[in-house]
Each structure stands twice: as C-alpha cells, then as structure tokens.
Amino acid sequence: MNYKIIDRETYYRKGVYRHFTEDCKCSVSMTARIDVTSLVAFSKETDTKFYINFLYLLSKVLNSRDDYRMQYLWQSDELVCYDVINPIQYVFHDDTETCTPVYTTYYEDYSEFYKHALEDVERAKNTREYMLDAQNHPNWFDASYISWLSYDSLDIELPDGYLYFLPIVNWGKYREENGRFMMPLTVRLNHAVADGFLVANVYRLLEKEIGEFSNGKC
Numbered sequence: 327m328n329y330k331i332i333d334r335e336t337y338y339r340k341g342v343y344r345h346f347t348e349d350c351k352c353s354v355s356m357t358a359r360i361d362v363t364s365l366v367a368f369s370k371e372t373d374t375k376f377y378i379n380f381l382y383l384l385s386k387v388l389n390s391r392d393d394y395r396m397q398y399l400w401q402s403d404e405l406v407c408y409d410v411i412n413p414i415q416y417v418f419h420d421d422t423e424t425c426t427p428v429y430t431t432y433y434e435d436y437s438e439f440y441k442h443a444l445e446d447v448e449r450a451k452n453t454r455e456y457m458l459d460a461q462n463h464p465n466w467f468d469a470s471y472i473s474w475l476s477y478d479s480l481d482i483e484l485p486d487g488y489l490y491f492l493p494i495v496n497w498g499k500y501r502e503e504n505g506r507f508m509m510p511l512t513v514r515l516n517h518a519v520a521d522g523f524l525v526a527n528v529y530r531l532l533e534k535e536i537g538e539f540s541n542g543k544c
Contacts, residue, residue, distance in 0.1 A: 329406040329465070332396070337405070339519065346518035347398075351487040354517045356525045357479050359508040360533055362500050364540035366507045377471055378443045380497070383539055384469060385413050385432040385439070387531040388493055394528070396519040397464070398489040411492065413469040414458075415443070417450040426450045427458045429466055436539075468494045476501040480512040491516045493528075 337343055346352060362380070369376040388394040388411060395408045412432045416425045428450045433439040460466075472480075476499040484490055493515055500509035513528050 328409045329397075330409075332405040332407055334405055342521065343405070343518045346516070347489060350517075351489065352517050353482075353484065353514055354520060354522065354525055355481060355512060355514040356522075356529075357477075357510060357512040358529055359503075360511050360529055360536075361506055362509045362536060363507045365536045366500065368540040374440065375444070378440055378447075379539070381413055381415060381430075381443060381469060382436055382439045383532060383535045384495060385411075386434070387528060387535055388467060388495075389432060389434075390531065391527075393520055393524050394493055394515075395465075396491045398491050398518075400489065408465040410465065412463075412466045414463070414466045415447070416470050417447055418473070419451075419454055422454050424454065424456075426453055426455060429459075429463050465492075467492045470496045472496055472498045475499055477510050480510075482512070482514045489516065489518065491519050495528075 334340060334343060362376075365379060365383075366376060368374075369379050392407045395411050397406055397408065398404070399406055410432055413430050415428045415430055417428055418425050428446045430439075430443045430446045433442065480496055480498075482494050482496070493513065495514070496512040498510040500507045502508075511529065511532070513525050515525055
C-alpha cells in the first residue's frame, strides 16, 4: 500500500477543501439508475457472475482518477492519495441473516480480478464472523450490493465532522424499464474532495466502461 502526500497549499481544490474540513464538514451522496443491459447480456453469454463483473468495473472507475483515491490520515493530519484502492465486498449468510466483509484486491487485468474475487467470496461463505479490519486495510473502499430491492433512494450517514474520504458505494437489484435493465447506484464521497461533478462523473465513467467491456474492449 503506497500513497503520495497532497500539499494542501497547492491542492487544486484548496479552497473547497478548507471550507468542507473546517466550516461545513459534510458528505455528498447521489442515487441514480444506470443502464446495465449490455453487462447483463455479457454475463449470461460468458456464464460469469454479473455482480463480480460490475465490481470489477466499479473498481476500475474509482482507480482511474486521483479524486476517488483520497483519504485523510488523522494520525498525522495528512491528506493523501493512494496509488490504488481495493473493494470491500460482502457475503450474506441466509442462515444467520448477517454479512461478512470480504477484502478483495483490485487487479487491472479482468481475468485475474475475477478469479481472486470469486475465491474470496467462496472462502467467506465458510465463516460467520464480521472480520472488518480497517487498520490493516486502509486503502479499501466499501462496495455493497443490496440484492433484495431495486430502491430509489439510499443514505449513508457518518458521525458529524468525520473526515472519511474513501468512496462508499451501494447498488441494488436491476429491473427492466422500457426494455432496458436499469440498476440503482448510490455513490457517497466527502464534500472536501468531491463535488456534484465528481460524483456524477462516476456514473458517466461506469456507463462508458460497461459499454466497452461488454463489447470486448476491456
């Protein structure tokens, strides 16, 4: 795990960062539906899991820009940008109705990512422990699939003033709308390092990546 320290005096969002870390500590969150029709078709044609395919593309998008790899280290009062961020996925256990967090490493190579993500899920099925370990996994972002509902709105709340900058992403069950499969996606980022443009850009990048990936350009 490597990172670069951001000079807050030359940071391109200097004024925004100061305002939203001192005057108004808050997050920004959006929920919108994205078109996953081609990814659904790709997953069925290749007999691969839609969930892991989407997780790969989400991880790729969030690693494509420094703004999505930022974090505040309160121990040293430093703003940093990680070289890479990895997804924390979740396995739901029907018998206990609880979840187990799964730390999955992001690989740029799709086949490598798919193989390891699938193995991580299978291992997690054998435990019922929560096993969240943020101290030893500082550059992991939360990626949670809400499989039971195609929702319209979702809010993630953190303690007031808590400077947590890594993305928190949730998505729900896709549903057919006018012949297309549309899936709800919620993206939460801290306002100090992201504004409406940067949050909306996640959706734009995802739909672009989904199109290219499904057409064999990954």
